[in-house]
Amino acid sequence: MFEKLLQAPALASWLGLLAGLLAVYLLYSSWTFQDKQKHPPGPRRLPLIGNLHQLDLKRLDKSLFKLSKRYGPVFTVYLGLKKVVVLAGSKTVRQALINHAEEFGEREITPLFHDFNKGHGIGFSNGDSWKEMRRFTLTTLRDFGMGKRLSEEKITEECHYLIEEFEKHGDKAFDNATIITYAASNIISAIIFGQRFDFKDPVLQEMVENDREGSRLSASASLLIYNTFPMLGPWLKNWRDFMKTVQDNNRHMLHLINKLRETFNPDICRCFVDAFCTRKLSLKESDAQRVHYHDDNLVSSVTDLFGAGTDTTSNTLCWSLLLMAKNPQIQDRVQEELSRVVGDRQITMEDRRNLPYIDAVIHEMQRFSNIVPMSIPHSTSRDVTFQGYFIEKGTTVLPLLTSVLYDESEWETPNTFNPSHFLDEEGKFIRRDAFLPFSAGRRACLGEGLARMELFLFFTHLLQRYRFTPAPGMSEDELDLTPVVGFTLSPLPHQLCAVSRH
Incomplete structure (x- = not known):
């Protein structure tokens, strides 16, 4: 075959085809260059790979942030053949997501997101199905006390289980990430399934591990490239491993859902799953919304809530304890304020208004840890002229x-x-417009109220009881704040001592 290709007529044909493709590419590039006054600027791209050669796929957010300093707050990059407009800076992001919420409010369904849930659920869907699932989920979360007294009681109870686990280690150094993740997972599990899991429950352990592994794999360089060239999927080990975590988690979710169905009573609503089933029963065949209440939407919604409620909160809490050990002078001030205002009694959400320094510390740890550095990709719902x-x-x-x-x-x-x-100068807590860890607009985090309550109660309960220090023989300066890059940013594996204050 190759010998035939090298024959003169065939070679001439191939060279002609290549020359034609090159001419089309150069013509397209020339047109793009001439029309730059209408489109966001950006670095010149190469055929097929776009700007991938100019980006660090291990820290894509930092690469894009660096490019924004050159090309401005609205610029274009090409991830392979995929055109991506990047919004950078507080004013630009807020203007787009809040003032132009409709235009920038769609979710970009990448090949990996589609593999994850086929366009169902809450986090990675669009259209009428997304609108109905988001509306239903918000209502249900509020009915189950998201951000209210009922949630506070569940979180406070879980704090005691978490402290029991900490107590088992005495003053010895240990990695607290796993048990913190189990505790955060139990809060969302209580809402979804109407139950908490024992920390030794193999189902909880496997779901959490699958969630972690899926987060890690989703941000790997090979899967970022897969989103550009999806035909590579079956040949990529990371893609095969990712799909296995998805299948395993779906199996667990469906098993838990079916167990709840066995004892379902429409007159007693125990959890999100019950609420979904009750809503489905209440809708007539003629109701337009009924078409959205099917098993795929239920499993995907439960999976979305479990992942979001587990990963971001637990990672932020892990960062918070690491930052306290890294900054002992800040930890001193946190514990001084706790001792002065609360003492040894049980902490409640009412205390937050009287703990301005702690409130500031919690907000700063969310800002500094930057858990979801690129948000989740959006897509424009219509043509839009933005900042010219x-x-x-x-x-x-x-x-x-x-x-x-x-x-x-x-x-x-x-x-x-x-x-x-x-x-402020008087030590009072102040809000900042540039504080957007939960994003903003139509796609802002559904569970923001619950997450804020969890962060406050878990953090203060732990700091009331323990002083966090590096492992013996290690100084504060040796604690590494380099993140592990996944779908979210988590701390490197590390060990801290939780030294009892009593």
Whole structure:
């Protein structure tokens, strides 16, 4: 075959085809260049690979943040053949997601997201199905006390289980990430399934491990490339491993759902799953919404809630304890305020208004840890002119949260852990517009109220009881704040001592 290709007529044909393709590419590039006054600027791309050669896929958010300093707050990059518009800086991201919520409110369904749930559920869906599932989920979460007294009681109870696990280690150093993850997972599990799991329950352990592994794999360089060239999927080990975690988790979710169905009573609503089944029963065949209440939407919604309620909260809590051990002078002030205001009694959400320094510390640890650095990709629902640039319908948009939480024009010391970012001169807590760890607009985090309550109660209960220090023989300076990059940013595996204060 190759010998035939090298024959003169065949070779001439191939060279002609290549020359034609090159001419088309150069013509397209020339047209794009001439029309740059209408479209967001960006670095020149190469055929097929786009700008991939200019990006660090291990820390894509940092690469894009660096490019924003050259090309401005609205710019274009190509991930292979995929055109992506990046929004950078607090003012730009807020303007897009809040003032142009409709135009920038669609979810970009990448090949990996589609593999994950086939367009069902809450987090990675669009259209009428997404609207109905989001509306139903918000109502149900509120009915189960999200951000209210009922949630506070569940979290406080889980704090006691978590402290029991900490007690088993005495003053010895240990890795607290796993048990913190189990505790955070139990809060969302109580809402979804109406139960908490024992920390030794193999189902809980496997679901949490699958969630962690899926998060890690989803941000790997090979799967970022897969989103550009999806035909590579079956040949990529990371893709095969990712699909296995998805299948395993779906199996667990469906098993738990079916167990609840066995004892389902429409007159007694125990959890999210019951609420979903009751809603389905209440709708007539003629009701337009009924078409959305099927098993795929139920399993995907439960999976979305479990993952979101487990990963982000637990990672933020792990960061918080590491940052306390890294900054003992800040930990001193936290514990001084706790002792002065609360003492040894049980902490409640009512205490937060009287703990301005702790409130500032919690907000700063969310800003500094930057858990979801690129948000989740959006897509434009229609053609839009934004900040003078034309962006076509269906364009992938990345609201770069790294550039918001580390915006040098908004934060006095963006690269330093500094609770003063949220305090005025009198030491009172202040809100900042550039604080967007939960994103904003139509796709803002559904569970923000619950997450804020969890962070406050878990953090204060632990700091009331323990002082966190590096492992013996290690100094504060040796604690590494380099993140592990996955779908979220988590701390490197590490060990801390939880030294009892009593």
